[in-house]
Amino acid sequence: MIDVNGLRKSFGPSEVLKGITTKISKGEVIAVIGPSGSGKSTFLRCLNLLETHNAGSIKIDGKEIDQLESNLRKKIGMVFQHFNLFPHLTVLENITFAPQQVLKTNKKEAEKNALELLQAVGLSDKAHAYPSRLSGGQKQRVAIARALAMNPEIMLFDEPTSALDPEMVKEVLQVMKNLVKTGMTMVIVTHEMGFAKEVADRVLFMDDGRLVEDEQPAIFFENPKTERAQVFLEKVL
Amino acid sequence: MNLDFAQLVPSIPYILYGIWVTLQFVAVSLVLGFLWGTVLSLFKIGKVTILRWFADAYTSVFRGTPLILQMLIIYYAVPQLTGMDIGAFTAGVLTFALNSAAYISEIIRAGINAVDKGQKEAAIALGVPYRSMMLKIILPQAMKNILPALMNEFITLTKESAIVSVIGALDIMRRAQIVGASNYRFFEPLLLAGLIYYLLVMMLTLTGRVMERRLAKSD
Numbered sequence A: 001m002i003d004v005n006g007l008r009k010s011f012g013p014s015e016v017l018k019g020i021t022t023k024i025s026k027g028e029v030i031a032v033i034g035p036s037g038s039g040k041s042t043f044l045r046c047l048n049l050l051e052t053h054n055a056g057s058i059k060i061d062g063k064e065i066d067q068l069e070s071n072l073r074k075k076i077g078m079v080f081q082h083f084n085l086f087p088h089l090t091v092l093e094n095i096t097f098a099p100q101q102v103l104k105t106n107k108k109e110a111e112k113n114a115l116e117l118l119q120a121v122g123l124s125d126k127a128h129a130y131p132s133r134l135s136g137g138q139k140q141r142v143a144i145a146r147a148l149a150m151n152p153e154i155m156l157f158d159e160p161t162s163a164l165d166p167e168m169v170k171e172v173l174q175v176m177k178n179l180v181k182t183g184m185t186m187v188i189v190t191h192e193m194g195f196a197k198e199v200a201d202r203v204l205f206m207d208d209g210r211l212v213e214d215e216q217p218a219i220f221f222e223n224p225k226t227e228r229a230q231v232f233l234e235k236v237l
Numbered sequence B: 001m002n003l004d005f006a007q008l009v010p011s012i013p014y015i016l017y018g019i020w021v022t023l024q025f026v027a028v029s030l031v032l033g034f035l036w037g038t039v040l041s042l043f044k045i046g047k048v049t050i051l052r053w054f055a056d057a058y059t060s061v062f063r064g065t066p067l068i069l070q071m072l073i074i075y076y077a078v079p080q081l082t083g084m085d086i087g088a089f090t091a092g093v094l095t096f097a098l099n100s101a102a103y104i105s106e107i108i109r110a111g112i113n114a115v116d117k118g119q120k121e122a123a124i125a126l127g128v129p130y131r132s133m134m135l136k137i138i139l140p141q142a143m144k145n146i147l148p149a150l151m152n153e154f155i156t157l158t159k160e161s162a163i164v165s166v167i168g169a170l171d172i173m174r175r176a177q178i179v180g181a182s183n184y185r186f187f188e189p190l191l192l193a194g195l196i197y198y199l200l201v202m203m204l205t206l207t208g209r210v211m212e213r214r215l216a217k218s219d
């Protein structure tokens, strides 16, 4: 469903992605790991055009992404490290905003849908609260519900638990695990190795702008092929 | 010291009427300046290079030259060029609107830039179109940064408006001077004018504080 070929991206003189090639099939859960600065976020952001790549191609269902910009955004949901909830809107308004603005869903239906999503992430009682009243874990669960409200076919997560206190990591990972069960296609940048091992179908290990390993987690975590992956795993495990 | 306020008394209503003139002047200038400043700020954050360049150059010129010079140019030079005679009040309003637009565009631009860029990214990732992103997500948050600075601009404008007296608009300042000249006593009417300006500024300052506290509460 996503076909990435020779993807390159530079910021000024420094090349951050040095030719990434990979395929992601429908329903697959991909964990992207690697050292800081290796280009994981940039890769993810290229997938939904938050960054425009300099060379190579990204095709979704066979179509080059630049050509379907607005439709593409509706297909891809994104969850950020720092939640990026809209602080001046309530939880319910955060979730219903885009469906109303973009999909032209009427308010009543959007709210009904939002309340179902809130129930799914265990936050029914917070519908009318403002984000500032929520804990980090709750904010991230709302952010996930907000992205899901657009009925995406693919969900991108950029270190969704990195900004959280340790005791809140679990609740967010649980919501993500539930999402995995629904068969959602997911690309997750994460430092949670246990989680990656448990839920991912494939692990992409990035280093210095390159895709160094692309492997099933069982194999990757037990027998990393490259030295760079070995060094990295020694540090984080 | 020989101060004689008794002589001033009959002229007090005349000077007080200047408050209305000054406020009208400032309010019209501010509204026009705000509208034009908003447009300029959109130029500045927009993608069209030539508009951005224009807005930056515009701001630079209006901030880099004396206000009184701008006013004299508009008052004397515009009629000379176009043959159209504009009154002192209009020339003053025009100058102040054009001038404050430069400052206000900076205020708005800074206010928008101060909004966390994650907000824009979240909206883009959700597919929200530029217009509703600006109107419903970015600007409401930017307002918190913009309103207090705008209030300061209002205060500055109120004080600086006194220079329209130079071209003869009948504001507080000009009226005080006229009364002074006709009584051959300048100190008392100028003191009164000073008191009026001070009270106006204090009122605006207090209003601004109340507003800021309201905004802070909604956080």
Ligand SMILES: Nc1ncnc2c1ncn2[C@@H]1O[C@H](COP(=O)(O)OP(=O)(O)OP(=O)(O)O)[C@@H](O)[C@H]1O
Pocket (backbone or CB within 6 Å): A011, A016, A034, A035, A036, A037, A038, A039, A040, A041, A042, A043
């Ligand atoms: N907008 C930008 N402008 C310039 N350089 C950037 C920009 N975004 C990222 N970079 C640089 O690109 C490189 C890769 O960044 P990226 O955020 O993709 O890494 P990452 O793997 O996500 O790292 P982390 O684990 O710290 O999040 C870094 O060296 C970073 O400084």
Ligand SMILES: [Mg+2]
Pocket (backbone or CB within 6 Å): A040, A041, A042, A158, A159
């Ligand atoms: Mg990152």
